[in-house]
Amino acid sequence: MKQYVLRRVALAVPTLFLVSVIVFLLLRLMPGDVATRMVEGHAYAPTLAALRHDLGLDRSMHAQYAEWIGNIVLRGDFGRSYWTRQPILEEFVRRFPVTLELALLTIIVSVVIGVLVGIVSAARQDSVSDYIGRILSIFALSVPYFGLAVVVVVLPSIWFRWTPVWTYVAFSVSPAENLKIMLIPALVFGVTRAGPIMRIMRSSLLDVLRQDYIRTAWSKGLSERRIILRHALKNALIPVISLIGLQMPLYIGGSVIIEAIFRLPGVGLFFFEALGKLDYPVVQSVNLIIAAMVVGLNLLIDLSYAFLDPRIRY
């Protein structure tokens, strides 16, 4: 087990190195000059050359890369924003709880809906409820979450002549107010993300229910509820969990759009605004931090299989 974890961590290092090279090169090789924009529009420095020097843009590319990555590895310093001169990591840490809360609520919503509908669909295969469940999953797969979000934002104001005010309240300030604001975005995003979960839950439970040990459980005279919840569900959940793991990047990517629509001050909005201002250090470091999280999360998910299925040993 320990060896397996160590090997996986060791394998992640070259991946993350390549990730850092990709983001760095992408931003440097492409047209668009942040310094010009900062001087012309906003008078950040007297001359272009002075600003370039200040930002370190006048140095060679490998020197810039070495400085960026060196500071991260040696000092945990992810650099500062060009525009605000604020440390990126600090801002990231401040905003991350919002994105994390959104992601967790979304996952809870999508898993609860997906697993419940999936179980009913599989347990009553080819019944009316199965067809309703399958239609729901097709619907969830087809409706784009941002389209649904816009409609959800717009319609209440038309129907009830009430425009919800999307001002974010931190969880630490008022948990109730915070949940009220987070719930609708999480519901919108979670419902659309539940589609694939419903599908995979149904097919994997159908698969498990046909296995011998389930037949044994039936012949022991156990109730259906007990067979499904105690015997079948645990095994059937494995593909669901790996799906959520695989889709983690989609949850994070989607949070950019959801945060923009509902004005939630999370990492996604931070990233989106930085992009608009060509704030390279922010774009680069946020990309890298999130990629590292995705890699780490996938490791955690692989390890969780051992918990769900005791036959799996590393």
Place this chain on the structure above:
Amino acid sequence: MPSSIRGSATNSEGASTAPSDGRRAPGGALLPASPENRIAAAKPPLERRQPSRAWYLDVWVQILRRKPLGTVGGGIVVVMLAGAVLADVISPYGYAQTSLRERFVSVSAQHWLGTDQLGRDLLTRLLYGARVSLYVGFGAVALGSALATLIGVASGYFGGRLDLLLQRAVDAWMAFPPLLLLMSIMSLLGPSALNITVVLGLAFGIQNSRIVRAVAMSIKEHTYVESARALGSGHLRVTVGHILPNVLPTIIVVATTGLSTVILTEASLSFLGLGVPPPYPTWGGMLSLAGLDHMYQAPWLAIWPAVALSLAVFGFNMLGDALRDLLDPRLKGG
């Protein structure tokens, strides 16, 4: 297995002469009949009937006959295609034609789906928007499929160090949340139809090269590939002549099921203002935050593009699923 050499070397001839041989399995004369051969010979010739049409035509007939949802999906796709191609014939308006006297008209005889804040006809804009979705969708998928085939076959067939190198690069790319990476690239390249097609194609190709690689690796192990090599065929002949035709069904499946994802991603990028620039209409752009204030006045501005997008994604999903059921070798029983 000798039967697979025969089967592929003589192709369809082998299949059609085999039944006339009676009980003898192909290759049965060369080797003592193995249990597998006997089972193959005893199996009733269910899948043996030769369709008179080529397989790529037969697939559509099969969908119409056996896949009601696939037929519905195909119907939606055909309507969308027709609407996109015939947009200027169908609609009397231009997509950027404004009419300040007719702002925020809801449903009317002149404007079936209403108009927007500049008095532009919504249906017209949806039809032209379908063009973008299809152009970017098909373009990116075609480009991406070619790229996936190239990377996948190179990586899977040649293996070794090339495989290791290519796969680490693919690993790194897949560690990014796709939307974040695409947003980064698009915001730097600048929004345009060509840029977004190329970028989405790149992403699609890299992502799906894994699937092609897996298939190429399994095909490589077949005896007919080995015998082709033994007969002196070069790598080019083997990959183009033997690997490629067998990877093709997988690529078609990947491409059709991927179309809806690509269309959705294009819409999300356009939604963020990173897709095809205005005034050309895109479904994502029509939904975008920039128009949110107007949507409070005219909710149909939000609803119709969302419905169009959902229908398109639904159509391509269902058609893709049906095609996959019929074509995916991994799903074919036996």
